[in-house]
Amino acid sequence: MADVKEFKVIGTRPIRHDGVDKVTGRALYGGDIRLTGMLHGKVLRSPHAHARIKSINIKKALALPGVKAVVTGKDLPGAADRIAELGEGAVNLKYLSNNVLAGDKVLYKGHAVAAVAAVNAHVAEEALALIDVKYEVLPPVLDVREAMKDGAPLLLPELKTKSLGQKTETPSNVASHLQFKKGDPEKGFREADVIVEKEFFTATVHQGYIETHNATALWSPDGQLTVWVSTQGAFTVRQQLSELLNLPVSKIKVVPMEIGGGFGGKIRVYIEPVAAILSKRTGKPVKIIMTRTEVLEGTGPTPGSYIRVKIGANKQGKLTAAEAYLAYEAGAYPGSPVGAGAMCIFAPYDLENAQVDGYDVVVNKPQTSAYRAPGATNAALAETLIDEIAEKLKIDPIDLRLRNAAKEGTRRLDGPVFPRIGCVEVLEATKNHPHYTAPLGGPNRGRGVAIGFWFNVGLKSSASASVNSDGTVSLMEGSTDIGGSRTTAAMHVAEEMGIAAEDVKPTVGDTDQVGYTDVTGGSRVTFATGWACYEVAQDLKRQLCERAAKLWEISSDDVAYEDGACVSKSDTGKRITFKELTQKLDDTGGPVVGRATVDPQGVGGAFAANIVDVEVDPDTGKTQVLRFTVVQDAGKAIHPSYVEGQMQGGSVQGIGWALNEEYFYDAKGVMRNASLLDYRMPTCLDLPMIDTVIIEVPNPGHPYGVRGVGEVPIIPPAAAVANAIYHATGVRMDRLPMSPGRVLEEILKKKG
């Protein structure tokens, strides 16, 4: 579909419509909601990483003046009663429900056990201390390999996976095993001149959004539930609430407030259903806001993982075979993103022989959640092996990648055949970037490169629009705006209508106001919601042509919409601009509104590569990032500033994974760094400017060639930094984060 088009709005950088509201503090976030008679909720959380709940006594808490209600897991409609209705989904619903408020067991420190609604947050907090929970403490298991061992403490009795396709009667912590295979890896390894193999370890890390989770619920006596919430997907919250509360979706209105970051972590519900049942119980609106510690301990970080990868190559630099074993921590309930890791790990390479095995394993940590290209960053640490092979073969590492680069027609290990992709273009641009050949300029410095792939998703989006008499369009769409997507949505309409982006006024609707729209995630918003907006414009244009035909008393078949105007195809003298026509709608049938929904196929995957220079202090092991360049294929960059923002943000998070971030657990499974002071995310003081290079290899499956840009930039940084550290120090790091202590340890080990 994507022709080479001349764009007028697409590719420019208009000021974002919500900019002033956000920088002046006028934008309304979940924390800003205040309703008459509103109560405040607080959640009691487990002090143990693994325990059986023997009893919960709420009497004293209920008796505290100002306390209006106390609820526990028993107050959620039980999934167990609904197995007939829900089938196999009942198990997942039970997990979701038990994660919201624990059932008979707590599975991680911070697991929600009970909740209080009170006249203010202080009383609610005081009441938490009066809830008497009797626990039978059980041994926790925190590491994925420990959890897979026979005799490990077991979290969920119904899990009985042993390995692929095998179920045993012996309970296990393995929730599932998946395998992708292509060609004959054994044969491939036999053909190899060089084989590298390594184990990798990545830490549990959090998305680290600045705004903590919040939810305000009002359950009206007529059974209508309204929830104001910071979420990546209002409809997804609605769906989960519908299941958890056994309430039809149409009885629930979810109002998405502005969001202070999500990165995948604000999709699953936590406190939303709790606020809802507290509201139902009290008849009042109930607001819950998490503390930072609750966010770290009680929401969904991305999994720690154990990864073993083996790659073979011949002397010509052709990768002959690759194998990977991925074991990802699901946290307390199944659902790690190991599948996505398995899809992405070898995707930049055109491999004849490869196999990936992935294991989803429960451990006594919070249930993991999506986090920007979930699962792929862990796996991409194995990109360091490509660097090792290049070194052994004395081939430039980018050249090695180019010799094996995936391209149109390459079949991915997980099945799909690549359409036109930009892997080669990204690698070439990386190689040709001045950074790649610039002098390092000092001792203890090294340069690393790496590449990453993310498939992106499409999913469903809806939009509607109405034409204003002043030559503008009001646009409603359903995607939570995290990175400027209101403006990119508006730009699609502006481009098609031939007007300025400022003349389209975008609004994000709630679940009663706009058609179903999936989450802001999967790098899908510009791709799919943008497409919905493109289609809305087609709907408007069709109607405007009919209006022009009416004005001119000609057939609407004779009218086309070109360059912001209706024109007669047969009479070049007949032309009326959009702005002029908007003033004549009253005379030609009234207002014009448009609508569209899309569920687009044609998703285009994206590649990002990094060049990173580091200096490692040989005395402390501290790594300083000196220069960082990210090259990424956007397909088509709708608003280049926001694309660059995504590239920079993703890179910085990747650097955080690489150097600093981890959940630090003690032996009892208690997180010892549950604050942003101790959970160390990089700040701008730690970082150089992240230089960006946008490559545009149009996605043939999208009208403008859009691919999606949000996720892929987080994938290569950890490997690129590891490669740079190697070239600075001579030590190959195999464990994230590569914190000063660990790097120093490896340096000392190497020195002997």
Place this chain on the structure above:
Amino acid sequence: MADVKEFKVIGTRPIRHDGVDKVTGRALYGGDIRLTGMLHGKVLRSPHAHARIKSINIKKALALPGVKAVVTGKDLPGAADRIAELGEGAVNLKYLSNNVLAGDKVLYKGHAVAAVAAVNAHVAEEALALIDVKYEVLPPVLDVREAMKDGAPLLLPELKTKSLGQKTETPSNVASHLQFKKGDPEKGFREADVIVEKEFFTATVHQGYIETHNATALWSPDGQLTVWVSTQGAFTVRQQLSELLNLPVSKIKVVPMEIGGGFGGKIRVYIEPVAAILSKRTGKPVKIIMTRTEVLEGTGPTPGSYIRVKIGANKQGKLTAAEAYLAYEAGAYPGSPVGAGAMCIFAPYDLENAQVDGYDVVVNKPQTSAYRAPGATNAALAETLIDEIAEKLKIDPIDLRLRNAAKEGTRRLDGPVFPRIGCVEVLEATKNHPHYTAPLGGPNRGRGVAIGFWFNVGLKSSASASVNSDGTVSLMEGSTDIGGSRTTAAMHVAEEMGIAAEDVKPTVGDTDQVGYTDVTGGSRVTFATGWACYEVAQDLKRQLCERAAKLWEISSDDVAYEDGACVSKSDTGKRITFKELTQKLDDTGGPVVGRATVDPQGVGGAFAANIVDVEVDPDTGKTQVLRFTVVQDAGKAIHPSYVEGQMQGGSVQGIGWALNEEYFYDAKGVMRNASLLDYRMPTCLDLPMIDTVIIEVPNPGHPYGVRGVGEVPIIPPAAAVANAIYHATGVRMDRLPMSPGRVLEEILKKKG
């Protein structure tokens, strides 16, 4: 268009969707808006009915701690500077602007002169007293006939109308003169056997909505203005603000809050632009709420009027000629509803010869505004003349009306030819109603009848909808819901989709969320917004048929939507219900959303007749309404309870006009009863149950036959009560209200 249809939802009485929220106090009205940093505004109003403003000194007020801004008329963009751009509209804009904040003159007691924004309402009020306004007091003119005399005090120098089509160089208080004429009235009067002629006087009365005017404005530094307001039309507020503030409509978002009554009085803006400029000045949100006295003195009541009517009839009971002279008080600025009065006064009658002259006259009272069938209630007081003729000719008054009743093909005096109407049916049902022949049951009692006509309007409405996976539809429409219109809107969608009204969830959108929609007024919402919802359903059905075709792998031409299901026209075995299909949307292309706009022609006028029994206390002149029946043609009653509610509400307001309500002015033009205690509206303690009879003569111009029901019931009560008083006492009242003192005076006069 309207076939006799079998309805499943239309004509039933579902519970209103917003009912629980409203009775539990959860519904959000303008008064509920609280924004961070919000200031409170108060308006300084003129103590004089007519004065020149010599100077306004705001220094002391500005110096008061807590005061953040003081504005006057000079702070509104001057219309004078924009004459080139606005043409003749500049004069109207100047009037609107000067009514919002006075220019060089104040024209009525209560006229807004300046406004203050302060940290709270008390400080703002205190500051008002510190604003020093120097006035040159001018003589006021309060009565329409006085205002028309030579030498009357003149309000607006640019008014120079003398009479029809004549402009003189002599300024005048007459803003305009209109005339409708048909046949040869002089000839008609020559053919008459009996001629009656009388002068009538009606008082200035207020709509009396319970919720006072309120507005909260936030003018963002990026030039976006948001206004939360109680209004009958968010888009109309947007348009007025656009003109008054010289700001494009797309820069303004108007959020219609729930409304506590409007009746026509919440269409023109008063405090909305004031809150806006105070917000612009301070950079903070500013909220203004009127007091009851401000509402009565400073908003738009309906005009007092002087009416002279002459009607002739022959012995056979045929009306041979009619003439009316209507002089309506416009209040401070032109724009009384005299035109509508002129359209309606003789409309129930098929007259060969008639003439109406209408005069719009400015006086020193608040600028009049719309009030339920504006202008028609005043004029319909002349229905007492029909009673006089009937008495003189000894013909039953309903029979007299039936002999002359307007019907399909009758040309109205103002031009249009009636399509199918229900005048005869309403009169016949009135005559056949048991009330008409029931014994009066006591002395000093009398029974009166009267009929009224209202033309109703269409105008523009928009709606959009989305289908939910639980077999329901979320509906967005743009009409402020005053009398249950959310539910009637939902019922249109439900009827067409073949689902329950409860399965359609209606929401009223703001000006950014929904397509342009005109005011809730003119009895148009059920007619036009209902029609938009009907069309939305057609759009949904078309798309659902395409989805079913996809599922069945057949052509969508072969699929029809019948009885809540898609069916194959060629294969009777293929049928999928709406509920089933909503679960399969994901597999067939994603969500389904619909949209529609309408600007419908085919408006159908409506008739209402009353039978009223009164008892008049001969010692005090107090009139007690004993029994009241209203018969009205609804065309098609979508939700009969709400139709009955409109009939009852309109009747009660008409009774208020008849017996109690008036602006009582002293000689200086100061309203002496500016509170609801003194401005006496009827309460349920004053009234019997209002019995209703809905007649359904389908409007051929609407898919379901809807006519509109909100306004016509207010028209006949005053005349019906006057006729009843005559039959109880023998005195014919010619002045509203027929308060005890006035009735007693007439009784005593008659006694001599």
